[in-house]
Amino acid sequence: MAQAKEGDTVKIHYTGKLEDGTVFDSSEGRDPLTFTIGSGQVISGFEEAVLGMGLDEKKNVTIPSDKAYGERNEKLVMDVPRNQVPEDINPELGQKLQMQGPDEQMVIVEITALTEENITLDANPPLAGKDLVFDIELVEID
DSSP states (O other), rough: OOOOOOOOOOEEEEEEEESSSEEEEEEEEOOOOOEETTSSSSSSSHHHHHTTTTTEEEEEEEGGGGGGGOOOOGGGGEEEEESSSSSTTOOOTOOEEEEEEEEOOEEEEEEEEOOEEEEEOOOSTTTTTTOOOEEEEEEEOO
């Protein structure tokens, strides 16, 4: 039976959950996720979980945060004075904004706190610092 190996393009159905069972993403009702093993298109722990799987095999795997989105980095949380925010933006808790990072790349930040004087922005990925649980089914190997 064929097993998924480095360089194979695979199609996967999956459900991703937090450790408390909260679903954060799923391919249910959609086309399967397609990626090439070893290409870095998905988090490293997900690639590792798929390596060696056989066609139509299902598995449940817990991926530690260091093989998912990494640990939270408090240096990516910043307070910005309200007067530095463009006037056309009406900040709201949980709102996501784009800003230019120090390397000229666009960065997505989330507003995590608001005061009269400041807005707290968090540039950490939403799943940073979390261990992730995946139900995975390998449906195709090319």
